[in-house]
Amino acid sequence: MPRRSSEPSDDSKEYRRVRQAQAERFYREILAELLDAKLPFLVGGGYAVNVHTGARIPTKDLDIFTTRAELQRLLAHLNRGGRRVSIVDDKWLGKIYYGEYFVDVIFGSSNGMVPVQEGWFHHAREAQVLGLGVLVIDPTELIWSKAFIQKRFRHDGSDIANIILKQSSRIDWQRLVAYFDAHWEVLLSHLLIFRWIYPSERDAIPSWLLDELLERLNRQRELPPTAARICRGRMLSRSDYQNAVEVWGFLEAKGKCDNDQ
Secondary structure (H helix, E strand, C coil), X not given: CCCCCCCCCCCCHHHHHHHHHHXXXXXXXXXXXXXXXXXXXXXXXXXXXXXXXXXXXXXXXXXXXXXXXXXXXXXXXXXXCCCEEEEEECCCEEEEEECCEEEEEEXXXXXXXXXXXXXXXXXXXXXXXXXXXXXXXCHHHHHHHHCCCECCCCECHHHHHHHHHHHHHHCCHHHHHHHHHXXXXXXXXXXXHHHHHCHHHHHHCCHHHHHHHHHHHXXXXXXXXXXXXXXXXXXXXXXXXXXXXXXXXXXXXXXXXXXXX
């Protein structure tokens, strides 16, 4: 039966507004219950990006970060009131469902590279999210949590560029370099694309940092390529680099995305 004209269509602004309001009520309930229970968590994802950049970009879900040690306690506490919980991937991701809405509970990363650590809580700061005072991931750890999300249909590079733009003075660049460790080329790639995106703001990146990373690159160029034909691409996206491993004969580097969520 055709929809009556008085009813909002699924793609109407009013329909989207209502659904967003319903989702935010659910998110706020989750945050309030965690605060009341004094369970350790950090808000990340789109809400954290909005806090650190001042943007007001609608978010498709709520990302809560906690340590692996606290995961079961947090999920057990929230497994009530018509909700259901699950561990989608025991390497990094749990979920809390309520009807069509959900909250991601993140304790690592799909490639195993970015475990949530106790130290993240020491660096976090309180901010208002959905009218509640919660701890939000520090810009340094937020960049680290997003650096390897480079998939065909999901790429967090713009978030990283905007965080650098708005929070350069608050980023602990030494700590960030230490996180990347042997994968410093990924950090360098984000820094170079930032310089291209915001040419007038190039000084947001400390000179010493670029000097250090470019010096590493120069030293690396003096060495021969690795003897083994390795593809690290599956640490970014399993599907986008599938042919490299399964067809073109490259060896898969340690660590890969188990799914493309």
